[in-house]
Amino acid sequence: xxxxxxxxxxxxxNRLLADLTSAxxxxxxxxxxxxxxxxxxxxxxxxxxxxxKKDEPAWLLEFRLKAFRxxxxxxxxxxxxxxxxxxDFQSIVYYSAPKRKLDGPKSLADVDPKLLETYExxxxxxxxxxxxxxxxxxxxxxxxxxxxxxxxxxxxxxVIFGSFSEAVxxxxxxxxxxxxxxxxxxxxxxxxxxxxxxxxxSFCYIPKGVKCPMELSTYFRINAKNTGQFERTLIIADxxxxxSYLEGCTAPMRxxxxxxxxxxxxxxHENARIKYSTVQNWYPGDKDGKGGxxxxxxxxxxxxxxxxxxxxxxxxxxxxxxxxxxSCILQGDDSVGEFYSVAxxxxxxxxxxxxxxxxxxxxxxxxxxxxxxxxxxxxxTYRGLVKIGKNAEGARNYSQCDSLxxxxxxxxxxxxxxxxxxxxxxxxxxxxxxxxxxxxxxxFQSRGLSAEDAVSMIVNGFCKxxxxxxxxxxxxxxxxxxxxxxxxxxx
Amino acid sequence: xxxxxxxxSEIASAVPSWGGPSWLSDARKSAVARFVSxxxxxTRIEAWRTTxxxxxxxxxxxxxxxxxxxxxxxxxxxxxxxxVVTLVxxxxxxxxxxxxxxxxxxxxxxxxxxxxxxxxxxxxLQPWFADxxxxxxxxxxxxxxxxxxxxxxxxxxxxxxxMEVRVVLVSTSTDQPVAQHVRSLVxxxxxxxxxxxxxxIGAREARGFTNSHTTITxxxxxxxxxxxxxESPPGVPHFDALSATLGAHSVLGDTVxxxxxxxxxxxxxxxxxxxxxxxxxxxxxxxxxxxxSDIHTLLSHQAxxxxxxxxxxxxxxxxxxxxxxxxxxxxxxxxxxxATQNNKNMLLSKRASxxxxxxxxxxxxxxxxxxxxxxxxxxQAQLFYLRSRGIDSVDAIRILTRAFASEIVSRLSDExxxxxxxxxxAPSLEQLGVAA
Numbered sequence: 001x002x003x004x005x006x007x008x009x010x011x012x013x014n015r016l017l018a019d020l021t022s023a024x025x026x027x028x029x030x031x032x033x034x035x036x037x038x039x040x041x042x043x044x045x046x047x048x049x050x051x052x053k054k055d056e057p058a059w060l061l062e063f064r065l066k067a068f069r070x071x072x073x074x075x076x077x078x079x080x081x082x083x084x085x086x087x088d089f090q091s092i093v094y095y096s097a098p099k100r101k102l103d104g105p106k107s108l109a110d111v112d113p114k115l116l117e118t119y120e121x122x123x124x125x126x127x128x129x130x131x132x133x134x135x136x137x138x139x140x141x142x143x144x145x146x147x148x149x150x151x152x153x154x155x156x157x158x159v160i161f162g163s164f165s166e167a168v169x170x171x172x173x174x175x176x177x178x179x180x181x182x183x184x185x186x187x188x189x190x191x192x193x194x195x196x197x198x199x200x201x202s203f204c205y206i207p208k209g210v211k212c213p214m215e216l217s218t219y220f221r222i223n224a225k226n227t228g229q230f231e232r233t234l235i236i237a238d239x240x241x242x243x244s245y246l247e248g249c250t251a252p253m254r255x256x257x258x259x260x261x262x263x264x265x266x267x268x269h270e271n272a273r274i275k276y277s278t279v280q281n282w283y284p285g286d287k288d289g290k291g292g293x294x295x296x297x298x299x300x301x302x303x304x305x306x307x308x309x310x311x312x313x314x315x316x317x318x319x320x321x322x323x324x325x326x327s328c329i330l331q332g333d334d335s336v337g338e339f340y341s342v343a344x345x346x347x348x349x350x351x352x353x354x355x356x357x358x359x360x361x362x363x364x365x366x367x368x369x370x371x372x373x374x375x376x377x378x379x380x381t382y383r384g385l386v387k388i389g390k391n392a393e394g395a396r397n398y399s400q401c402d403s404l405x406x407x408x409x410x411x412x413x414x415x416x417x418x419x420x421x422x423x424x425x426x427x428x429x430x431x432x433x434x435x436x437x438x439x440x441x442x443x444f445q446s447r448g449l450s451a452e453d454a455v456s457m458i459v460n461g462f463c464k465x466x467x468x469x470x471x472x473x474x475x476x477x478x479x480x481x482x483x484x485x486x487x488x489x490x491x
Numbered sequence: 492x493x494x495x496x497x498x499x500s501e502i503a504s505a506v507p508s509w510g511g512p513s514w515l516s517d518a519r520k521s522a523v524a525r526f527v528s529x530x531x532x533x534t535r536i537e538a539w540r541t542t543x544x545x546x547x548x549x550x551x552x553x554x555x556x557x558x559x560x561x562x563x564x565x566x567x568x569x570x571x572x573x574x575v576v577t578l579v580x581x582x583x584x585x586x587x588x589x590x591x592x593x594x595x596x597x598x599x600x601x602x603x604x605x606x607x608x609x610x611x612x613x614x615x616l617q618p619w620f621a622d623x624x625x626x627x628x629x630x631x632x633x634x635x636x637x638x639x640x641x642x643x644x645x646x647x648x649x650x651x652x653x654m655e656v657r658v659v660l661v662s663t664s665t666d667q668p669v670a671q672h673v674r675s676l677v678x679x680x681x682x683x684x685x686x687x688x689x690x691x692i693g694a695r696e697a698r699g700f701t702n703s704h705t706t707i708t709x710x711x712x713x714x715x716x717x718x719x720x721x722e723s724p725p726g727v728p729h730f731d732a733l734s735a736t737l738g739a740h741s742v743l744g745d746t747v748x749x750x751x752x753x754x755x756x757x758x759x760x761x762x763x764x765x766x767x768x769x770x771x772x773x774x775x776x777x778x779x780x781x782x783x784s785d786i787h788t789l790l791s792h793q794a795x796x797x798x799x800x801x802x803x804x805x806x807x808x809x810x811x812x813x814x815x816x817x818x819x820x821x822x823x824x825x826x827x828x829x830a831t832q833n834n835k836n837m838l839l840s841k842r843a844s845x846x847x848x849x850x851x852x853x854x855x856x857x858x859x860x861x862x863x864x865x866x867x868x869x870x871q872a873q874l875f876y877l878r879s880r881g882i883d884s885v886d887a888i889r890i891l892t893r894a895f896a897s898e899i900v901s902r903l904s905d906e907x908x909x910x911x912x913x914x915x916x917a918p919s920l921e922q923l924g925v926a927a
Binding site: 047079081205241368390403406407408409411412414415416417418421422423425426429430431432433434435 | 537541556823826837838839840841842843844845846847848849850851852853854855856857858860861862863864865866867868
């Protein structure tokens with residue numbers, strides 16, 4: 001409360017607020033590279049052009065057209081607590097690819113050095129030195145996948161990892177079987193749009209009994225102007241397999257808003273484990289809310305087999321608008337779903353994010369830990385559904401949603417939906433909302449720490465439960481990002 | 492006019508014949524227009540997603556007629572006492588014979604049925620209808636269009652009313668199903684205090700629909716203790732809306748006991764717009780059979796230092812469906828808000844279900860907000876404890892469900908009121924068709 005605040009603490013925290021909100025977006029450069037783009041706009045012809053450019057089989061074109069026709073009948077969703085001017089879908093370029101040599105890059109050596117430089121700048125280890133990091137990377141630049149590392153090594157153990165287009169060419173039976181099986185093209189407005197125009201993405205198949213020997217990673221970058229990015233990720237973990245997958249994203253700083261509408265589908269068969277981690281750092285717009293990415297993403301995993309497990313971890317620091325609900329459908333008995341999230345909304349960012357845990361099988365368990373941080377004029381919303389079906393005997397859910405408010409102009413909102421249809425289920429939901437109190441800052445300061453350090457320690461402590469779920473390299477990046485995005489925003 | 496609103500179509504033509512001041516006729520006409528264009532709420536509307544309205548379409552509704560049904564007398568009897576003032580409404584109309592006589596009314600309280608007030612001094616009522624918007628929903632519009640009666644209670648500045656005021660709405664068994672739309676207005680002056688009970692009851696065979704709306708305004712430092720019993724018979728679905736505006740330092744206590752057996756939905760809409768106002772709310776639904784029991788709360792915190800407490804519990808047996816939707820809104824000017832919300836539900840059968848949505852919307856950083864929600868079955872360890880002491884499982888479950896509900900009942904500080912409520916909800920607790 002104001003009357004207990006000492007003048008020094010006030011000014012320190014005000015200064016901190018100013019610093020924090022003025023933090024720069026480090027990944028905001030543009031790479032000057034020739035790209036092969038199609039005219040802006042969306043029609044059946046555009047869908048056909050995209051399909052033709054990618055030399056797709058007829059069944060995939062059919063899938064796209066069905067999705068497109070369905071999309072035309074759908075209204076844009078209005079229910080999320082985010083506000084933005086209506087998107088003109090005709091002004092977006094739906095396909096943009098870095099221009100290739102005639103046959104496209106066969107290996108990293110063939111990749112445009114400028115592109116590699118871009119990833120170098122972003123700290124994505126595409127090159128051989130990546131061996132040290134031990135992470136296999138598939139990089140998606142604007143609309144297409146540009147490079148995949150460590151393919152041979154993965155091939156030895158039977159893991160298929162690469163771009164979606166390759167998978168369509170080389171493993172059409174797998175793609176055909178699983179595409180749209182978790183997120184049908186008719187699922188929602190943006191999933192339908194993605195199904196119609198998706199350009200590329202990552203595909204991953206882990207065969208029976210294989211524990212993927214390294215972390216798999218995709219790096220997404222929007223570079224070209226006025227383009228939308230619509231990628232699709234499909235991960236299948238067959239019986240008794242395990243995989244850990246990381247996803248990172250950045251975009252240049254631009255004054256206009258750009259659209260990103262991705263679909264991610266995960267399928268875990270019996271006793272399989274998928275861990276999916278995201279550090280989302282799309283350009284959030286400037287401090288007056290100008291520009292930034294609209295991030296409308298559908299992510300869903302199906303625990304098809306008994307004892308399977310899907311775990312989502314996300315650190316969402318970027319995007320002007322985030323609209324994203326990574327979900328688990330717990331079909332198999334004893335299957336487990338997890339959702340760990342840190343969402344940060346600074347300046348004029350708006351985030352409406354959360355999860356759905358659909359318990360269908362017996363003894364299914366789910367855990368939700370969501371941490372929302374709002375600063376500046378940021379609006380952060382947790383929206384989640386826990387549904388325990390009639391046959392989900394012994395299902396168990398624990399949800400925890402905490403919000404931290406930094407400054408008096410931001411907002412934190414929580415909308416948990418809890419539907420229980422089985423008496424043997426146990427579910428608990430807890431939420432708290434608070435700010436960093438002056439007492440806490442004072443405690444740190446009296447021990448000789450600066451107000452800045454105090455805030456950063458408190459924020460880190462607040463997010464710790466989520467950050468510790470991330471693979472180590474990502475945890476470091478996430479912590480750095482949180483620090484950067486928040487620098488100076490404590491009141 | 493299309494399908495769903497058809498049962499109420501006669502209202503549009505009836506409005507002109509009811510007379511009354513022109514501003515009211517105008518308000519009614521625009522409400523009819525809004526209702527006709529929107530129709531009855533369907534599950535496609537987010538707020539009604541989990542609570543489908545029962546099929547009202549197949550019933551022939553008529554606006555209630557002033558009948559003096561003798562059967563109401565026996566039903567109202569438990570609510571009569573020498574130290575309370577009772578206003579009784581039968582099938583939507585004030586019953587003079589069943590209500591307390593004017594001579595017993597306490598001083599400083601102006602009490603009248605709306606039907607009389609509309610004739611005697613309608614200008615007193617006009618401010619209540621001044622800011623009627625389209626945002627309150629179709630059933631609110633329907634109520635505005637069709638209400639004929641209700642309680643009008645005004646407590647003057649500084650008056651501490653010692654006697655409890657009881658408003659009883661009774662549905663009787665009639666040849667034709669009756670839709671009763673009741674509107675009550677309660678106003679507390681500065682520093683005034685009042686205890687009030689609203690009971691919605693009816694004869695077992697009654698058929699119809701109850702649509703009851705109560706609007707409360709509380710001036711500075713006033714205090715209202717409200718108890719509401721929703722016990723509409725199975726053939727009479729009951730929609731109830733309570734909206735209250737709380738002035739500075741005022742205190743509203745509300746306890747709602749939703750015991751069925753009809754389809755029941757309570758909407759509680761509280762605006763805390765005076766500094767340091769307090770809303771202390773609690774309630775329990777006891778749902779059985781194929782009942783739907785729904786409690787929707789919206790607490791809007793709009794002034795510095797306001798406090799709200801919510802404690803709602805639910806019991807669902809058989810194929811019943813319970814719904815709790817609680818929304819806390821803290822506006823940016825409500826610095827220092829302290830809001831907590833707690834929802835606990837117990838499922839007593841395999842086919843029962845509960846939907847719980849505790850939502851928070853917070854627009855300032857200087858707040859303390861917490862909510863918790865838990866749903867489960869009877870604690871097996873507690874059950875075992877009782878059974879190991881020789882109590883059979885039916886009785887043990889009865890003890891545990893009663894204990895679960897009693898946390899809400901124990902909110903009532905007045906002993907005679909609490910006894911009455913305990914007696915009133917006991918049969919519902921007994922009848923929880925418990926399958927161990």
